[in-house]
Structure formats: structure tokens, C-alpha cells
Amino acid sequence: MDDFYSRSGPAYSEVPDIVHFSSVDIDQARSVLNRFYYPVAVGTPEGAEGFGLGVEVIQLGPLTVGQISFAGPVSLVVAELDAYHVSMPTTGRMQARHAGHEVVAGPSTGVVFGPGNPVYTMHDANSAELAVKIERDALEQELAGLLGRPVRGPIDLPPAIDLSGGLGHSWSRLVRLMRDELEHTESLIYQPLIAEQLRSSVLSGLLLSVPHRYHDELTGPVGAGPPRAIRRVVDAIHDEPEKPFTVADLAAIAGMSVRSLQEGFRRHIGCTPMAYLQSVRLLRAHETLRRADPLRMTVAAVAHRWGFAHLGRFASAYRTRFGEAPSDTLRRCG
Structure with a gap:
């Protein structure tokens, strides 16, 4: 059975867009992923059965956090990424190819994508992940604000992030906090002061959690x-x-x-x-x-x-x- 539920908060400048969606139809699944993430080709391996996609997503301005689940094995192909993206499997595994890197990700390892290159991912049956999309300008402006000077992007984020401990694990908990707000109809996420601070914390936290050419300046x-x-x-x-x-x-x-x-x-x-x-x-x-x-x-x-x-x-x-x-x-x- 297909199901789609959308909820938006009270009207202010940055209203969270919240959607709960599940479908066994590939075209409908592609439409929802296009809406919140990127134009994507959705496929299944030959002979595979049991396609099903579930999406619970909250979008706050340039930041999108979604819990995506796959009932059967699924491949996703994006011709050219136009944002920064982190996928963090919570159940099962995913394989990813991007910018000359191949990463096998699981609950202890996330995969990181940057703008300007195609992306190919393969997801196990009965798997789920947290998918974080950050618009390119937003992350680069966040970095410029932290440094107090302009930066020349794109930011060279690494292909993977360690989620087993340290800063990477801490950042993943912050993302989960935002995802957990999907369950509450009355949430502080609808208050502009709280929403802005949480969104900024997610962006800044990523910049502090992974190595890149600005990291030493950012933490020195x-x-x-x-x-x-x-x-x-x-x-x-x-x-x-x-x-x-x-x-x-x-x-x-x-x-x-x-x-x-x-x-x-x-x-x-x-x-x-x-x-x-x-x-x-x-x-x-x-x-x-x-x-x-x-x-x-x-x-x-x-x-x-x-x-x-x-x-x-x-x-x-x-x-x-x-x-x-x-x-x-x-x-x-x-």
C-alpha cells in the first residue's frame, strides 16, 4: 500500500516541511526523492522482488534530514550532485561510488558526497539510513562565517566519516535529534530561534567533525x-x-x-x-x-x-x- 503524509509548521520565514511517505511504486518513490533530494534514477537488480521505499523527512531551508528505508535491494544514480550529502546507514549496508572513491558504509561508517560529480549507491534489502543534504551555498557560507573570511569552494570533504566514536558519532547524534522531531506535532523546531540554531549546529558540527583544508584554521x-x-x-x-x-x-x-x-x-x-x-x-x-x-x-x-x-x-x-x-x-x- 502507498501512503503519503505531509505536515508543515506555523507560517514563518523558514517553515519546516515534514513528510512521511511509503510506496511500492518506483515512479512514486522517484518523485519523492526528486522533491527532497535530487533527480535520481531508481532501479532494482534483475530478479529482485519486494521493492518498497519509506521516507520520513524534515526540510528546514537548505538542510534536509531524512530517514530512508529500503524493503528490497535498490540502486540510486544521480547524474551530478549539486549539494553536500552524508548518508549514515542505521541498518544494513550501502555501497557508494563518487569522485573516484568507493565506500562500503554501515552503522559505524557514513559516506560523504560533495557537489559536482555523479553518485552511484547500492542499498541492501531491509536496510535504512539517515540521509543529510546540505545546499552547497549554505555550508560554504557557514564555513565563511566561522572563519570570518570568504572561502573558495567546494569544500574538500573526505569520502567517509567515522561514526563509531569521537566527533563523528557526536555529530550523528545531533542529526538524530533533528530526525526525532518528526515524531512530535508540537516541537521547538517550529520556533525560528530554535530552528535556526539547530540548523547552524548541524552545519558547523559537520565542518568540525571531518578533515578538510580549512579544518586546522577552524580549530586552531x-x-x-x-x-x-x-x-x-x-x-x-x-x-x-x-x-x-x-x-x-x-x-x-x-x-x-x-x-x-x-x-x-x-x-x-x-x-x-x-x-x-x-x-x-x-x-x-x-x-x-x-x-x-x-x-x-x-x-x-x-x-x-x-x-x-x-x-x-x-x-x-x-x-x-x-x-x-x-x-x-x-x-x-x-
């Missing part, structure tokens, strides 16, 4: 940003604390890498840029609650006005900072 010692540049960021935060800043946005304001910004804040301010942003937001929320009419204003409205996407976390941070619940401030001071 970093100097602190100068006080004047840090002041520009502080001023921007105070001017618009409700704006959905990411750490990359703040680094761009400073004109430096994310790592230099973080070190500059640690040295000159004594906390991270995002912790400072939250502190300013809490102060603005506190001031608003003190002046608000409790008959006309709600805690949720104040929280959302000052950039807090999750009401429970806002209330917890507020109580830690001011020693009382935000609702108490509203009732007492209104």
Missing part, C-alpha cells in the same frame, strides 16, 4: 575581537534585542569570525554573545511587565515581543534572574 587558536568591534555588537543588541539574531549575524555586525566574536565577548564582556543577548531581553521584558496593565497584557505577549520563543524557558530564566515569576511581576506592578 583564535584571537579576541577588538573592543570597538565588540561595542558595535553590544549597541546592535541594545538597539533591537527582539530581533532574531544568530551568532553568525552578530559576527557579521562585528566584521569578524564567530570564534573571534565569542572570544572577544568572553574577554571583554565576560559571557557569550547569545547569553548577553538573553540578558538584555530579560531586562526589557522585566521593564515591560513592571509598566504593563495586567488586564490588557499577558506574559506570553511580553515574552514574544522581546524575542523569547519558548514561554516555559522564558519563565525559568526570568525567575532565575529576578527571583520571581513574570506573572508575579505583572500582577504586583501593573
